[in-house]
Each structure stands twice: as structure tokens, then as C-alpha cells.
Amino acid sequence: MTPIKSILRWAGVLALLASNALHAEEVTVAVAANFSAPVQKIAAAFAAATGHKATVVVGSTGKLYAQIKNGAPFQVLLSADDETPTRLGKEGAGVAASQFTYATGRLVLWSRQSGVVDDKGEVLRSGRFEHLALADPKLAPYGAAAVEVMTKLGVAASLGPKLVQGESIGQTYQFVSSGNATLGFVALSQVMVDGKIAEGSAWVVPTNLHTPLRQDAIVLNAGKDNAATAAFMVFLRSDAAKAVIRSFGYEP
Structure with a gap:
């Protein structure tokens, strides 16, 4: 590669990074306590890959559900079950079509x-x-x-x-x-x-x-129009995220 082409290449990379930084947004993710360690690694990889930031709030699924129903501004829920996201979707507190199983626990x-x-x-x-x-x-x-x-x-x-x-x-x-x-x-x-x-x-x-520990994710109403929310849900399905999930004993 010639020096001029190399300079042009890196100029393009820097321009892309600058563009990502200008448009970076933040997503607040409510996470079941069992998934607290994996999500920290996933959040770091997500930030590095997209420029967006994921802020994590950890708690029991039942407590997080109560907080969501009381107006907590979470944008994504990573539940420890599949029933709670389904309930939130039916109750109009989440986007039912966004729900999927991100991990099966042991x-x-x-x-x-x-x-x-x-x-x-x-x-x-x-x-x-x-x-x-x-x-x-x-x-x-x-x-x-x-x-x-x-x-x-x-x-x-x-x-x-x-x-x-x-x-x-x-x-x-x-x-x-x-x-x-x-x-x-x-x-x-x-x-x-x-x-x-x-x-x-x-x-x-x-x-x-015991009943399978299928853990589902869902976009909550506060995250409907947030670019970081959409990007996080996509990243959660990525090979990078799946590798982290497997390393902690889950099946993605």
C-alpha cells in the first residue's frame, strides 16, 4: 500500500469513528442478577464495536418487573425467565415483537x-x-x-x-x-x-x-426509538456476544 493510500485509508477510519462518536447514544439495560457478570463483558464489547454505551442495572427479575411497572426508565430487560418479558409485552409495557431468548441458564x-x-x-x-x-x-x-x-x-x-x-x-x-x-x-x-x-x-x-431456564430479552417502551437500544439487541445476537454467553456456562 502506498503512503498516500495508507493516509487516505486511515483518514476514512478516523472519519467513521468521529461520526460514530457524534451519533453515539446510551441504553439502560435492566439485567437479572444471574447474568450480571456476562453482561458486563458484553456491554464493554458493545461499546467498543458500536460507540454506544450500555448502562447496566442488576436485580431480581421480580423486582425489575415491579420497577418497570412503576415507571423506571429502563430501555431493555434481560430477564431470568421467558414469562416476565411475555407479560410485559401483553401489558403494553414492552415491544412484544422484539422478544427473544438470549440464553438458557443452568x-x-x-x-x-x-x-x-x-x-x-x-x-x-x-x-x-x-x-x-x-x-x-x-x-x-x-x-x-x-x-x-x-x-x-x-x-x-x-x-x-x-x-x-x-x-x-x-x-x-x-x-x-x-x-x-x-x-x-x-x-x-x-x-x-x-x-x-x-x-x-x-x-x-x-x-x-426443573423447568428450562430460558432467559428472554425485550425492548421496553422507553427504548422504542433509541438507536443504542436497537444496536444492543442486534449485538446480543452476535457471535461475539454468544462467545461470552457460552463462556459462562449458558447456551445462547
Whole structure:
């Protein structure tokens, strides 16, 4: 490449970057707590690729739904289920046609201590622990899935006195991580690093023991005419985003 062509090429790149910067917008994304780590990486890659900025607000799906219904200015919801986005679409709070499944999650029974959780979950039948943490099943789909698992295994009643509930799967993880609960049902994404359980002991719950954890995204009314919102929804389907999603133990 000649020096003149090289200069012209880089001039074109700089002009494009300047144009993107001038037209960059921001999208506020409400995100289920189980997806907080992946979305931070996705948001950074999104900003680098598009020039737009994604601001992330994390919480339980139930709490985020209540905030949306009370007028919170979120523009996109990344839910921990598929029912909440569907409900928002039917209620006129979101764009029904924009809804799609961005990830399918996995539930894991986890302890920070090695040797506590066996690879078949038999520890639940033994009851040899003081506290078992799970997310509030009324607010968090992962908590509802945990209840399904215990019910199918026939241990729900016996474990009742040992249960401690977090408002979200994020708080539930903190209970177990801090040692306040010996073990707990958390999202696989919270304990996986580079495709492996980072520490402690774990049982990845078979998917036939609970309703599939399909996690859907939807554009909310506040994001209808926002360029960054449209760009984010497209980016969420990209190979770059899917690679991040897989790295945390989800199926995109």
C-alpha cells in the first residue's frame, strides 16, 4: 500500500469513528442478577464495536418487573425467565415483537468448601448442613427452579427449616460465598471461570429436574426509538456476544 493510500485509508477510519462518536447514544439495560457478570463483558464489547454505551442495572427479575411497572426508565430487560418479558409485552409495557431468548441458564448446587457437595446431589438427602440458600422463588426464576428440584427429589419438606432466601440469585451467591450458608442453589455462571467450577464443590443440576431456564430479552417502551437500544439487541445476537454467553456456562 502506498503512503498516500495508507493516509487516505486511515483518514476514512478516523472519519467513521468521529461520526460514530457524534451519533453515539446510551441504553439502560435492566439485567437479572444471574447474568450480571456476562453482561458486563458484553456491554464493554458493545461499546467498543458500536460507540454506544450500555448502562447496566442488576436485580431480581421480580423486582425489575415491579420497577418497570412503576415507571423506571429502563430501555431493555434481560430477564431470568421467558414469562416476565411475555407479560410485559401483553401489558403494553414492552415491544412484544422484539422478544427473544438470549440464553438458557443452568442451576447448580454449590458450596465454597470442597467435599461438601457430591456430584449427584445426595447431600440434599443427608441434610448434613446447617443452612441451604436459594433465591426467593416468588421473585427469581432460579429460586423457583430450586424449589422444583427439591420437590422432585422428595426433600422439600425436610429441608424447609434449613432454607435461607436471598432476594436475588446475586444475594444467594453472597450467602454461600461468605459462608453464612454451607451450600446453596446458584447460577452456574456465578461459579464458572474459563469453563470450570472456580472453587469449592458443586452439582450441576440435570435439566430434567426443573423447568428450562430460558432467559428472554425485550425492548421496553422507553427504548422504542433509541438507536443504542436497537444496536444492543442486534449485538446480543452476535457471535461475539454468544462467545461470552457460552463462556459462562449458558447456551445462547
